[in-house]
Amino acid sequence: MKICSLFALLLFPIISFAQQTNEIIEFKLSINHHPIKVGKKYLTHAQSDSIHIDAIRFYISNVQFFQEEEFVFSLEKKHHLVDLDNPESLKINLEKNKSLDFNKIKFDLGIDSLTNVSGAFGGDLDPTNGMYWTWQSGYINFKLEGVSPSCPARKNFFQFHLGGYQAPFANVQAVELDIFDKKNIIIELPIDQFLEKINIPETYEIMSPNQPAVDMAKLIASLFYISK
Amino acid sequence: MNLKNKTQGVHPPPPPAEENDSNISLGKCYPPSAIAPPQVRGAYSSRSILYLILIVFSCVAFCAEQISYFHPPEHFPKPVYDFSNNTLTKEKVALGRALFYDPILSSDNTISCASCHSPYNAFAHTDHDLSHGINDEMGTRNAPPLFNLAWQKTFMWDGAINHLDMQALAPISHPKEMNESLKNVVDKLQHKKIYPSLFYQAFQDSIITGEHILKALSQFQLTLVSATSKYDEVQKGLAEFSPQEKNGYSLFQKNCNSCHSEPLFSNQAFANNGLSVDTTLNDFGKWMVTKQSGDSLKFKIPTLRNLNFTHPYMHDGRFRKLNQVLHHYTKGISQSPTLALELTNSIELTSNEKTDLIAFLLTLNDKKFIFDQKHQFPRELLK
Numbered sequence: 001m002k003i004c005s006l007f008a009l010l011l012f013p014i015i016s017f018a019q020q021t022n023e024i025i026e027f028k029l030s031i032n033h034h035p036i037k038v039g040k041k042y043l044t045h046a047q048s049d050s051i052h053i054d055a056i057r058f059y060i061s062n063v064q065f066f067q068e069e070e071f072v073f074s075l076e077k078k079h080h081l082v083d084l085d086n087p088e089s090l091k092i093n094l095e096k097n098k099s100l101d102f103n104k105i106k107f108d109l110g111i112d113s114l115t116n117v118s119g120a121f122g123g124d125l126d127p128t129n130g131m132y133w134t135w136q137s138g139y140i141n142f143k144l145e146g147v148s149p150s151c152p153a154r155k156n157f158f159q160f161h162l163g164g165y166q167a168p169f170a171n172v173q174a175v176e177l178d179i180f181d182k183k184n185i186i187i188e189l190p191i192d193q194f195l196e197k198i199n200i201p202e203t204y205e206i207m208s209p210n211q212p213a214v215d216m217a218k219l220i221a222s223l224f225y226i227s228k
Numbered sequence: 229m230n231l232k233n234k235t236q237g238v239h240p241p242p243p244p245a246e247e248n249d250s251n252i253s254l255g256k257c258y259p260p261s262a263i264a265p266p267q268v269r270g271a272y273s274s275r276s277i278l279y280l281i282l283i284v285f286s287c288v289a290f291c292a293e294q295i296s297y298f299h300p301p302e303h304f305p306k307p308v309y310d311f312s313n314n315t316l317t318k319e320k321v322a323l324g325r326a327l328f329y330d331p332i333l334s335s336d337n338t339i340s341c342a343s344c345h346s347p348y349n350a351f352a353h354t355d356h357d358l359s360h361g362i363n364d365e366m367g368t369r370n371a372p373p374l375f376n377l378a379w380q381k382t383f384m385w386d387g388a389i390n391h392l393d394m395q396a397l398a399p400i401s402h403p404k405e406m407n408e409s410l411k412n413v414v415d416k417l418q419h420k421k422i423y424p425s426l427f428y429q430a431f432q433d434s435i436i437t438g439e440h441i442l443k444a445l446s447q448f449q450l451t452l453v454s455a456t457s458k459y460d461e462v463q464k465g466l467a468e469f470s471p472q473e474k475n476g477y478s479l480f481q482k483n484c485n486s487c488h489s490e491p492l493f494s495n496q497a498f499a500n501n502g503l504s505v506d507t508t509l510n511d512f513g514k515w516m517v518t519k520q521s522g523d524s525l526k527f528k529i530p531t532l533r534n535l536n537f538t539h540p541y542m543h544d545g546r547f548r549k550l551n552q553v554l555h556h557y558t559k560g561i562s563q564s565p566t567l568a569l570e571l572t573n574s575i576e577l578t579s580n581e582k583t584d585l586i587a588f589l590l591t592l593n594d595k596k597f598i599f600d601q602k603h604q605f606p607r608e609l610l611k
Contacts, residue, residue, distance in 0.1 A: 106545060117394035120442040127397055128411040128438035134401035136517055166518075204474040212518065 006171065025063070025092040025105070027082050028188045029056050038084060044148075044195050051148040051195060056084040057131060058142040058220075059111050059124070061172075063092065065102035065179075072102045079111060081124035081131065103179050105187075109221045110172035111142030116165035138163050140159060141171050142220060144191075151204045158200055162217045170179020171214055173221035180228045193223055232340045297321055297447075298378070301455035303463045303491050305438025307378035309392060309450060314443045316450060319430040324448030326426060326609045327441060331497040332416050333396075334362055334406035341399070341445070344371040347604050350373060350534035350597070351452060357545030361405035368509055370545035372530060373538045375454040375597065381496050385527045385543040388517045394443045410438045417441070422609060452603055454533050457493075460561075460593040463491065467592065483575050487568070493592065498526040500501075502561035506544055513543070522528075524566050536593040550589065554582045 028035055029041050031053075041052050043219040059081055075095055083089045111125075116138050120127070140163040149160045164171040179185055183214045197219055206213050260501065297316040300307055314320075331340040338342045344359045345351040353359050353372035359371040366601060369385050383389035399405040400413060417423040418436050428434040430444060461467035468475060480488075489495040498514045505511075505525070514523035527543045547556065557575050561567070577585065597603075 016272040079367055117390045119310070119446075120439045122437050122439035126438040127394070127442070128409075130411070132394070132397065134410075136388040139298045147468040 002142060006051075006137050017227075021219045022075075023094045023183060023185070024051050025094070025185045025187060027060075027090045029084055029090075030080075030188055030190050033188075033190070036084060044192065049148060049200070051152045051200075052082070053144070053146040053191065055143060055145040056082075056191070057129075057140075058082050058109060059131065059139065060092070061108040061111060061115075063105065063107045063185050065097070065100070066104040066106065068104070070159055073097045079115070079124050081129060083129075086207055095221045099221075102182060104176065105179055105185070105226075106174065106176045108172050109175055109217065109224075110163070111139040111165070112172060113165040113170065115139070128213060133163065133208075135210070138165055141173075142217060148200050150201045153204050158204035159207065160205075161207045162220075164213060168211065169209040169214055170215045171209060171213065173217050175221050175224050177224060178225050179226060185226060187224055189220070189224055194220060248338075258513070286372060297451055299453060301453070301460065303460070304376075304455065305379065305492075308381050308444075309378040311378075311450075314446055316395070316447050317430065319426075320444050320447040321451055322606070322609070323426045323430040324444035324446065325603075325606050326407045326422070327445050328448050329605050329610055331415055332420060333400055335412075336362060336406040338362065339406050341396070344399075345374050348537070348598060350371070350454065350537040351539040351592075354473045356535065357540050359405070361399075361402070362407045364425070365404035367402075367404050368511060369543050370563075372528075372542065373534060374449055375452040375533070376492055376531065377452065378450050379492050379496075382528070386493065386514045387498060387528060397440055410441065413441060413611070414438055419422070426609075452597075454597040456595040456596040457533065457594040460594075462591070464501055470587070472584050473591055474585045474588075476584035476586065479577070479581055479585045480588050483577070484532075486570055488532050492530045493532040499529055499570075500525040500564060500566040501529075502556075502563070502567055502571050503542060503544075503546070503556070504562040506546065507558075509544060509571050511544065521567060524568060525564060525608060532589060533592045534594055534598070535589055537598060550586050551582070554585065558582075 030036060036042075036053050036056070038054065039052055041050050043049070044051050057088055059079055061079045062074065063080070065072045073094070077092075077095075081089055115121070115125070125139070127134075131143065132138070133140060140161045142162040143160065144159070145159045147156045148158060149156055153159075162171055177187065198216070203212070203216075206216060229575040249433045257508075297318065298311070328341045331337050331343070333340060339362050342351075342362065344353045344356075346353065353371035357370060359367040360370070361367060372385070379390055380392070383392065384398065389395045396411060400408050400410055414436050417427075423436060424434040427436050427440060431440045434438070458467055458469075458473075462469055487495055487497065487499060487501075500513075503525075512524050515521070517523075535541075535550060539548060539550075541550070541553050547553050554577065557571070558577050559574070561571050561574055
């Protein structure tokens with residue numbers, strides 16, 4: 001009896017390991033389809049301007065998977081901080097759901113209002129991550145900082161801190177993407193397209209909940225895509 | 229040093245070894261699982277019943293301990309703070325108290341929370357119209373008193389902060405207050421001798437996090453309950469107002485209670501109380517946060533408890549005396565589109581009535597709270 005259970009105990013991790021397919025979602029933050037390197041100089045605007053990125057950080061919340069329009073499963077971890085500086089954070093494990101079929105992913109870009117009004121949290125939501133405003137309560141949903149010679153701010157530094165959970169400037173955005181190959185889910189965010197659509201010499205600082213922040217969050221949410 | 233990435237999701241190692249020169253052994257704690265009784269197999273043995281009784285008793289004792297750290301007074305409404313997310317314990321309150329009084333929270337280790345929220349001033353900053361912080365930098369508003377925070381829905385004069393847990397972030401990070409980052413505070417505390425074990429005792433984790441710092445600070449502040457003034461004694465039938473106080477009380481109920489509502493003496497709303505704009509500050513209150521024109525010049529309606537200890541008054545501390553405040557409400561209202569409806573017709577009070585009203589307001593002073601030792605500087609932990 002004892003030997004049997006010991007045997008089963010030994011076998012268990014082997015069986016469960018065999019079932020794992022290592023399926024993950026991977027975020028690719030790109031310029032010209034190449035993963036962004038912090039501090040590297042990139043040419044933009046038809047080579048007439050240059051840019052380098054210091055930080056990209058954003059929250060992905062309530063990740064759900066669908067087959068056609070039917071809900072299949074959602075990830076237990078509710079909020080995930082994606083941070084260009086931390087390669088591990090660019091990957092989200094699908095937890096125990098690898099064998100299920102799905103062809104669509106839905107998630108929120110940002111933090112919902114209930115979480116925003118519920119006090120202190122740890123882990124990805126810990127205010128030490130630099131994604132919480134201090135002068136006014138609320139998470140920063142999306143942060144992009146960098147330097148471009150065309151930016152008129154001090155030291156040519158541009159910064160976009162997008163957040164806000166209260167009407168009329170609720171900032172969180174829903175994203176919905178088709179998945180073509182569930183073994184290879186790479187969600188790309190083309191920052192070059194973002195830079196093309198905003199004009200850094202005019203728009204280079206957003207750091208509070210307001211309409212430009214909502215518009216910019218909508219733009220970013222629309223840029224996520226999964227390649228076929 | 230980046231502790232965050234290394235420690236996320238990792239759970240508590242035992243408290244780190246004390247430094248060599250230290251004799252202090254601040255009670256090593258072990259997770260409850262380590263001392264849990266072994267599982268009893270088979271039918272109910274007398275031993276298992278004994279364990280059951282033991283568990284029931286320890287649960288009762290545990291609950292009793294929780295209650296002893298927070299006493300919602302009977303004549304108060306239900307607290308707003310959700311204690312289920314941050315249940316008070318002796319260890320967490322003690323840690324929060326140490327943090328509250330420790331200037332390590334500021335960038336040059338000179339300013340603590342108590343610098344502007346002193347216990348002898350009902351945790352306000354008496355005699356300073358505007359608070360001064362690090363390097364004697366002047367802020368733009370008067371430091372409000374801290375008590376009965378479990379009933380407070382929003383924080384700051386403009387309501388910029390939505391939860392007690394997040395409140396401390398603002399003064400810690402403000403360049404004119406403590407000029408520090410929470411991340412750096414985590415780092416400093418991790419390297420100060422007393423804290424890893426205090427955090428371990430409180431949260432069963434000696435790795436310090438921003439969340440735990442903020443929750444501990446909330447715990448201590450939640451214990452600051454002021455409900456033992458003469459007014460409260462009268463409510464409980466343990467004392468009586470003098471005829472003058474009694475008259476003041478009816479004047480209060482007629483003229484003030486709609487905004488400074490009993491028993492907290494604030495209805496928690498925001499209002500424009502007709503103060504003219506101080507052009508050296510150009511402070512438009514709640515508008516600064518919401519950018520909605522309807523919120524222009526609206527400030528948090530403050531509590532009237534402990535007025536003796538919290539002068540000067542108003543968001544910019546412009547009035548030093550209660551007389552000046554009453555003069556404002558009777559003669560000094562400045563008209564503007566967002567002025568509180570209650571103040572569109574000026575309040576009429578004779579000078580005798582003003583004296584009576586002030587006599588009543590002074591029954592809201594709570595000396596027992598002000599001098600309560602358990603809220604004061606923790607000599608046993610800090611030097």
